[in-house]
Amino acid sequence: MRINTGVFAVVAAIIALPTFAHELTLNVINIKSVKGNLLVAVYDKEEHYTANSNWVAAKQVKVSGTTILLDFADLPAGNYAIKLFQDENENNQIDIGVNGIPTELYGFSNNGGSYGPPSFDEAKVVVDKATEIEIHLR
Template identity: 45%
Template sequence: MKQQILFIMIFFCSLLASGQNTFDLIVKVENIKEVKGSLMIAIYDHEDHFLVKEVMGKRKAIESNQIEFLFEGLGKGTYAVSLFHDENDNGELDSNFIGIPSEPYAFSNNAKGMFGPPSFEQCKFEIKGSAHEIVISL
């Protein structure tokens, strides 16, 4: 009986401890030109996964020229954010006949790429503790 109680106490303590090492990320998106469609956003945690496999992603309908996203439960580490304004709500970043995006898009650090998207290195930021906030201009 004592072993069962001890096991239960250890289990609950480990659950509490695991939640203490996670943090929130607030992403504020400004300069949305048209109030229509949705904003699609993705968070990446490694250069090898950048623009391929996100850690978290969200979609929100655009109701004003500014929008805020809250991501909960991120650990300390290096992250990058990409987003785009899905003006026609088709779930895709539309592009023209040569592959250049025809809908607005942006990245953390307001990074810009030359002949393609910016690198993870250009977009990365650190979450070291507590809540972290970034602002991206679309």
């Protein structure tokens, strides 16, 4: 019996590939009111994070309790920064008061943002295995 070496090489290469997909789980806590939606964006590049564009994953979930667990599966290994906010009035944007401070709760990976949004480097999380992080809404 003759084996096609080209087919064998392709099959061997596929079998030898390591798994590159990882799961990122967010445990969002400190939700003060059970209303509206939680809007979450995951970024893999500083310029996208800063511009609020080209996220690699995003979710919108109904707020159903004071904590929410969110899973983002199949992320390639890398650095990610997360932004999220609770859209209580469901207008799909974070509402800002006259003083420029958000009137809806928000959060970032690594829980920065006390005095403005943290930089991508301050918010980045290394995902090279199944990873779970906690984000506090403020």
